[in-house]
Structure formats: C-alpha cells, structure tokens
Amino acid sequence: MEMKIVQIILNLQCLAIFLSFFFSIKLYRLNWKNGMKYFSIYHFVAFIMAIPFFLMFNGFSKFSHLHEINNYTLLFGFLFLALFMIFNMPNKKGRQLLITLFIILFSLLIFNIFKNDLDKSVQNSQAFAINCFGLLIFSIIYFLKLFKVIPEKRITTDPTFWVVIGVFSFSIISSPLLIVTGFFYKIDPVNRFLILVGLMPSLGFITLHFFLIKAILCTKKLQ
C-alpha cells in the first residue's frame, strides 16, 4: 500500500511542476511586468528536470545519472530562489545579510557537490539539507524584514510574498524530517514509515509549486 502512496505522491510532484510551468507560460507577459520577470526560467528548468523523473517513476525508463541530475537541480534551485529573494528583499540591510549568507551557503553547496567523496546518496542528502536550511533561513529573514519596512504593499496580492511562502513551506516540510529520516534509515532501512516520511520533500515540492501558481495568478490581480 505504501508503495502505491509513494507512486501517487511522486506523480503528484511532477504534476504540480507541469501545472506551474503551464501557468507561467500562460501568464508570461503579466509575470514579466509584475516582479516575476525571470521566474519562467525556473519553471522551465523544473519542467525539463521533472520529465526524466516522471518517466522513471512510471517505469518507462531507467536513468543511471539521477544523483547528478538531482545535484544540478538542487544547485540551480538554490541559486535561482536565493537570488530571487535577494533581489526582492524589502530593505538594504537585509539584502546585504542575504548576499553574505548566499556566498557562504552556495560555496558550501558547490563544495559538497563537486568535492565530496562520500557515498552518492549521502552526498545528495547533504546537498539537499544545505539547500533546505539555506532557503529556510532566507525566507525567515525575508519575513522578519517584511515587518520592519513601511507596510505599503498589500501582501496577499504580492507575487514575491507567495513565492517566499512557497519556499518557506517547502523548507519547513523537508528539512527536519529529512535529517531524522536519514538517521533512522541507517538503523532500520526497511521501516516503511521512514520511507513514507522520506517522501515529505516531495510533498514540500508540491506545496512549493502550488504557491508558485498562486504567485503567478497574483500577477493577474495586479493587472
């Protein structure tokens, strides 16, 4: 039964990515005008990266370089979302703090991906953890700074706010359980509950992409 749930969730993850890509293409012009200028690139890359996973989850093909694809996706995702938050940071001080953090975390991520001699799956989980924690810190700083600037914006119609909410949700769903799962998985690799909990990042991705769709649709309201 749990394998069925795994299959459903992984397919839902791909579906969420395809959907957000579809919306970003449909509302491309509006996004360009309303603060989501380059976000279609993110959706496009996510779409391209999701295709091999989708084929694999449904038994159409087998890929031997999944870890590499995963690593590059993580690297791109972190780079894009972190830069997006840096550019949309409400105040200058916060921006400087994010830039410093970005340099540290991005270097750490690059080092982990290209210079780490550990087992591929362990190295992949470590990269994912850096990515999640990094983005979680970024989004927390964004929220804290949001409460320090003049509240002129209506945040419920601000695309940037929903993107950051998406990133925050993804990070908060993925980060803690990922670490705990990794630890318990070493002790008891066959525990099915842990396999299921390991799917939390996928649910995080689904949440992220639904919030990205919400952000895209906000640009329609701003029109």
Add this chain to the structure above:
Amino acid sequence: MHEKASVEVLYFLIVFFLFSILIVGIIMYIILKYQQRRDLYYKNISDLKSEHENEILKAQIKVQEQTFQHIANEIHDNIGQKLSFAKLQLNVMQDFYNKHQQVIIQEIAEVITESLSDLRNLSRSLSLDFIANNGFIKAVENEIEKLNKSGLYQFKLIVQGDSQFLDLDQELMLFRIVQESLNNVVKHAQAKQILIKLHYTANILLVSIEDDGIGFDVNKKSNGSGLTNISKRAQSIGGSATIHSSTTTGTIVQIKIPLYESQKV
C-alpha cells in the same frame, strides 16, 4: 503485515497533517500581523492628513476672523464716525435753509441714520466682540433682526432645552455656520419661511436651519464652497454637518456639536 502498513500510512498522514496545520498557521499569522501593521500605518497617515487639514482650516478661519474684525473695526471707528459727523453737520446746517430744503436735509439725515444702523448691525455680525459679550443666541437673534429688515422672509427662532455656554471658538464657528446657511438661503433658495432651531440636550447641541425654498441636488457638485465650508467648520469644532434638500420640502442644514462637562452651566 497489512494492518502494520495501514498504521504506518496513518502515521504518515498525521505527520503531514500536523505540518500542514503548522504552515497554514504561520501563513495566517504573518498575513494578519502584516495586515494589522498596514491598517495602523494607513490610519496614522489619514489621522496626520486630517490633522494637517484641520490645522490649515483653523489658520484660514483665523485669518478670515481677523479680516472680519478689521472690517468691523473700520466700519465702527472710521465709516461710522464719518457718517455720524456728516449727520451732525446736516443737523447744524438745517437752520440756514428754507423749509423745503430743510425737509430734504431731514430726509438725507434719516438715510444716514438708517445706514448707520445697518452698518452697526453689519459690524456686530462681523465682530468677534459682539458674540464674546452677548453669546451665540443673541448673535443669531441679531442676524435675524438684520435680515428681517428686508421684509422678504419670515423668521422663527426656537430654542429647546437648557441653553449652555460653549467656548468662544465653538460659538463663533457655530455662528459663522448659521450665517453661511442664511446667506445660502438668501442667495439661492427663494424661500419665504426660515426656521432656526437650537436644541440643547445633555451631551449634544443640535442646530438646524430649515427653509421652504426650491431646494437643490445635494449630490451635485457646486462651484461655490459654501456647503463644504459648513462641513469643514463643523468638523473643526468636533461636530458634524448634514444637509438634506428636496424640491418639495426645501433644505435642512443640521449641525451636531458635542457638549462637554466643562461647558455645562
């Protein structure tokens, strides 16, 4: 085995449900907190704006009152004096002319006397001193007396409740509102009857100026600033003004002013 798998799925769903609640809670908290800050920010801006507008209005009214006072003083001290002197001269020269000429001089003297009386009334209605010395009700009576002379209108003043003293600024402002309203009636309403009601209650003074004239469309923007002035003046003393008008029943201007404990006699 199958039962164990179901329990694990249930755990999984519980964990995900808890995380979803946590996230929704955080999002709601952020949005609500931000919205509260935003509301407070815009409230502060609008308070500052209305405070600023009030200050400007007070300054405008102060300048206007000073001008009125200056004109009143000029009428009383300069024009009045000159006319009184002219009347005195006419009385003196009356003895040097024949009977027919004396009648003409007498008529001129009467016109001057009438003008002096009119000017004295005008000076009173412009001057701050009259209202300061005699109070709001007396000033309104004086205004009615002035307009009554034309014989075109039938005025009625009704005072209900125990009259109370307001502070001088409030009395002056109320009097100016009554003047402005009466001025509007004379200029535009084509009314025959004008009723001024002053209703004192424990906490509120209600002033209403009613006429049986042709009325007007309240929602239509007019070029004059009379109606806006009435509202602004009422607001500047913590009150409010409402205007009702129809072509069949005429116009009613109602002013509501709060009365504070310290003002009660």
